[in-house]
Amino acid sequence: MDRRRMMADGIVYFEDIAVGDGFDAGPLTVSREDVIRFAAEFDPQPFHLSDEAAAQTHFRSLAASGWHTTALFMKMFVAAMQKEPGRQAASLGAIGVDELRWLRPVRPGDTLRGTNEVIDKKASASRPEMGIVRNRVTIYNQHDEPVLTMIPITMWRTRPA
Incomplete structure (x- = not known):
């Protein structure tokens, strides 16, 4: 993000964002307790709940739910945005996700980090207050x-x- 494009109020508006802009997030270490707690509530499949059950699958050991990994993405990226209040002030949420892929299991003890890069942008035709x-x-x-x-x-x- 080129800070020179920001207005004096410090808010990062749609117009201030350029293709290629990005930021990093994390790190965040995944605990065994968090893997099991998330799975128990939101994705209670055996391979997310116990090493013994996971050993009988292609995972071979406890693996976090992909949905948990996705939630951890959100936690890391919101924390990164909160370090730049002007960015968070202009964010209006999301309308969806394309091409979500879980490429390899996340295990207890893994430390995650993320990258984020703007790949395209367009002004809303029906809602001029947003892009x-x-x-x-x-x-x-x-x-x-x-x-x-x-x-x-x-x-x-x-x-x-």
Whole structure:
């Protein structure tokens, strides 16, 4: 993000975002307790709940739910945005995700980090107060192996007239 494009109010409006802009997030270490707690509530499949059950599958040991990995992405990226209040002030949420892929299991003890790059943007034809930004997100483990990729589609406040 080129800070020179920001208005004096410090808010990063849709117009301030350029293709190629990006930021990093993390790190965040995944605990065994968090893997099991998330799975128990949201994805209670045996291979997310116990080593013994996971040993009987292609996972071979406890693996976090892909949905948990996706939620960890959100936790890391919101924390990164909160370090730049002007970015968070203009964010209007998301309308979806394209191409979500879980590339390899996330295990207890893994430390994750992420990258985010703007790949395209367009002004909303029906809602002039916002624009749409698509980002390429990759989450990596501590071995720099990608564990998740996706393209979030986000809405950003346009600069007031």
